[in-house]
Amino acid sequence: MNQKELKELIELVIEKGIAEFELERGDVKVRIKRAVNSAAQAPEIPTVIVQTAGPAAQETGAAPAPAAPQPPSPPSKQTAASADDRLHTVRSPIVGTFYESPSPGSPPFVKPGDVVELGQVLCIVEAMKLMNEIESDVAGEIVKRLVNNGQPIEYGQELFVIRPAK
């Protein structure tokens, strides 16, 4: 099991609201247990335990260690998923490279703390020289940026967390 598969697994577990999950495949045993805090605004923090025996150890040794909320790097879907329904997440509609500003050296479209309008451009995701303007689909305040400038991102990856205006 590689890091990507593990990440997808964690995302699935979060998405489906599964509290505890165990998988055994060959020499690899994965156990994901989510500490769901009922207090408002507490993010869901899954605990991931990867046990390996034999040759698979090297590969899975690089498993991401989800942690409490942290600065934008590294992108971690787990920390982004919020138990707080009031927070909104903007995702990428395409695979590509994330750009925070319209051209190299120019200021970013938005930064945490900014108040954005519905339809305001938040960033550009580029693939094969196709520049995709990602707009905000809510009006509100940017709480967090979840990816770094120049970083490759996957389809559906979370980019920004926004607290919608009341």
Added chain:
Amino acid sequence: MPDLLMPDVLAPLLKGTIFTEHIHHYHKIGSTNTTAMEAAAAGAVEGTVFIAEQQSAGRGRGANTWHSEQSTGIYCSVILRPALPPSAVLVLTLATGLAVHAAVQQIDLHLTPDLKWPNDGLLHGKKFCGILTEMNAEATRVRYIVVGIGINVNHTTFPEELRPIATSLRLMTGAEWSRVELCAALLKSLDREYQSLLKQPDAHGSILRRFQERSSSVRGKDVYIEEHPELDGLTAGLDERGFLQIRTARGLETVLSGTVRFR
């Protein structure tokens, strides 16, 4: 004889395409892509065309500007509104390269442009065409796309710093080209590629196959990616989405974007 890209001259040549009705012509403009994106945001219809005799802020790669002279090149952007998900239109940049290739060959069969992934047209290793595609999309639906094409047509010289890397159709053939004829051929082939992408189930595969046939560098060339120098090795074709694959020391890796540099 003047060879201005006037709407009343172009429109009759574009019959049967989506590009006949709304052609906007500028003697000088900042960037046709920027203007087209603004117009699209304001509701301009599919098939709207923006053509300039000269761009003062034509955008090239990154922060580079695109060298532009009065009435010597083609600087053209079109608005498309495909009823497709964003992931399905990624190949439009590649399809536009094919349209440029077809337009050039329609006028001079002996000239064989080489497409460099993802968006350059080369002749004898020098760039004569650039493509910049911009999109505004929701998660599952494209609102609008602007495809911008810059072609060096009748340039007889370039600034010193561009001479080693840039060329024009005129420099390559020794003859002056009709920009009107080339522009019409280009928009007709672009319309053909676009209609096929909308309607033909196998269009995606056909674009990838034809691009690879017309690109000498997508397979077996020793390259690295300028923005990601660790992506370094022999090119190994395009994947099913149109991304370039490189066989690096770590294995087969996929390039989402960036500039391919030859070793």
